Amino acid sequence: MASKVIHAIYTDDDLLLQAVKQVRDARYHIAEVYTPFPVHGLDKAMGLAPTRLAIASFLYGLVGMTVAITMMNFIMIEDWPQDIGGKPSFSFLQNLPAFVPIIFELTVFFAAHLMVITFYMRSRIWPFKTAENPDVRTTDDHFLMEIDAENHDVDGLSKFLYDTGALEIKLIDNK
């Protein structure tokens, strides 16, 4: 099924933000917006759901903490409880302060790295990935809004986008 999309290009982020609001109010569907830099408030204007990356990170931190505690408990207390410089290896709690730096670091390590990897996976970013850029200028100073043409009246939609301040309006065959 060959669907069509409209690419509307803006040169100003304030204009873009305004346009996004107008387009949504008019109940057209915005497929994607490409910007050279983060536009503050764009996600809200587009009505995107908030990220859950922070929650994932918290859970990863808990995993890291568990790993550290289990590891230190097994190695230092259960497997081979040696007397090293008089440190009390009788129980985990007794020797806890010595383990805290490791627990802390591993918590941070897991929380940070697994969150970053999650981000890469969810955003589909990896080395050698083909760039999905519809227009090279969007990495420099242009903003691009992609709207599903679907079964809308293309002329009417173009006129509407022109009124929102779009500099260029293109009808594109998708895939």
Next chain:
Amino acid sequence: MYTLSSKLKLTAIIFMIVGAIGLVYGFIAAPSTIEDVKEMMASKGHHESAEAEVVEQDSHAMASEHAQEGHAMVGQHEAEGHGEAEAHGDEHYEHVLHQLQNKPWAALYVAAFFFFMISLATLAFYAIQYAAQAGWSPVLFRVMEGITAYLLPGSLIVFAILLLSGLHLNHLFVWMDPEVVAKDELIQHKSSFLNVPFFLLRAAIYIIGWNIFRYLLRRNSLRIDEATDGRYFKQSFKLAAGFLVFFLVSESMMSWDWIMSVDPHWFSTLFGWYVFASMIVSAVTVIALISMYLKSRGYLEYVNDSHIHDLAKFMFGFSIFWTYLWFSQFMLIWYSNIPEEVTYFITRIEDYNIAFFGMVVMNFVFPVLILMNSDYKRINLFVIMGGIIILLGHYLDIFVMIMPATVGKEWFIGIPEISALLFFGGLFVFVVFNALTKAPLLPKRNPFIKESQHFHY
């Protein structure tokens, strides 16, 4: 303009009266002679166990006799202690007598210091906002200024208590007792720093310095409202920067003088920072609580949940900062386990177990779990809950710093402690809310006020 509600005023006054009555009771109930102590102990029925504790408790007195061996000997004494215990039984009772007599004084001192430190650290936070030219906080400046109004009465009360200690009306600071010093070589070596006149002189310098800076900053803040140019704001900026330099030095020395010196045999290099962390987190918490209260009464039009969110972030961050310092101090000493340092924590872990570890839970685990979520930081209920726990936790923190050296095992959060807290809590609320009525709650011509009014995160 804020007007003090009569209900709040009445509550504060009732707190003060009840607290004062409780404090008076605490002073009357304290035993005055060894016979009283013996009677009290007999009636409590822990005479037997008390005798076994003799040596441990006497470690302070012992240390003076065995200054060289210091606390290292305590362990050995414990083994042979029971025989000796009979020999100096009265000495033991005298020791307990001093601790019991210290109880109301220490309760008074801890509570006085706790509320004083909140206003001092609020001034520091306020100065940081000026020096950093923060764009979010100017709508809260009048709240902060109101809290710092307690600095003058609060610091004078603390000074009065120190003065009374210097006049030997209590035994809060053992190094002030010439008899103890005469037998204690360790303290003798420190007496060029730890002597009453110099101690009081230093205290006076800190207090005068802080209060002058507070007075000037407040005066400038009011002048900015009326001014036609930016002169007074620039002046405030310089004052704030100057205050921060003075504060850093004086706060550190204040913590050695007023807190660390109750344990004159012990020292720690990061102690000043540790006390500071405790101060600043309590201060930010109080700023948040009072702002939320005033907001709920409809007085702070421009304070929105983003301001509260920022304050909650500071509460969260400084709680972790406090824990970091607490742990750094504890772990370094625990790890190396040098007898002359480690006694500090041994007495706390053995005699103050619940308070010592409970405060870590209250000051760290609880705020971390409750204030980590960004949405929770905007919800008043969560910030209030977290704030109350943090404040109680930091009261406990000061409690655990002061009490082991002054009352030892005889500690209890009973009538004198709660009364002192009530009394100073009432006084604090009374002074602070009274000061809030003195000026409009929204600064007028602060260069950042517009930004602050529209601040949103």
